Amino acid sequence: MKEENQKVLLLQATIALLEEAKQPEKVTSRQIAERAGVNLAMINYYFGSKDTLVAQAVSEIMDVSSELFRFPHDPAKPPKERLRGILRQICLVVLKYRRYTRLYVPHLLLEEEITLPQYILPEIRAHFGGSRDETECRVIAYEMVSFLQLAFYRDDAFLRYAGLNLADEETANRVLDMQLNLLLPDEKKE
Incomplete structure (x- = not known):
């Protein structure tokens, strides 16, 4: 005891x-x-x-998982929109606990099991509707989460590099939208 x-x-x-x-x-x-x-x-x-x-x-x-699950997921919205909501919630948690980012992110990236991408994986699968295999969906989920973790961890360097201040919620949302549009392009309808 x-x-x-x-x-x-x-x-x-x-x-x-x-x-x-x-x-x-x-x-x-x-x-x-x-x-x-x-x-x-x-x-x-x-x-x-x-x-x-x-x-x-x-x-x-931070209790990240409870923060994530407080976000209401609207099944009527398209998967990309639901994913945007989840990732925005993650960004808000990071901004709320900004003072701990430098302590926590290296552990997440280098030592902890890869779990955070699993929260967004179902929305990525749904977005592609079977046109991408499981491995591709997992890599995309990991790319999204690890990019955000690293960008917030190195926000000062990211500001110098890209001129984008991730401490500003509106700018963080803009970067998130850029990433979503890059990695989850809307399917072309013919």
Whole structure:
């Protein structure tokens, strides 16, 4: 029981420190262990690394999956429009929790299982209506999500490169629409 308590204490301490910090990326392992009242080595013991612990804490703070499922999906809308709504919701979550992006996105891109694209995969399949195979649909879903993750992570460099400020919701929506039109072209009707 003591071990599980230490793990919970570390997670709770990390969440509290991240929420209190002006610069969450500067929270240290020592601060976490001290706040939790446990030995510093317990971070690696329970989580493998401070980065994994921080990623889990940020995930709990953001609670991305619950944010996504609060978005009402209208089955009467075309799949591309439903997808636009889901991706806009993801962008809003990222903008809302912008201060944690630099902590969380590297973990998502490099270490965590690829799960976020699965939220949009059904809409991509529906959009193509069988004209693209499963592998193509999965690659498109991954392209969309990973592009957004990386663009928001490097928003300062993206601003210098493309002149688009992703911190602005209207601009983020415009970039999202560009990506949707590029990767999900409307089928030509003859």
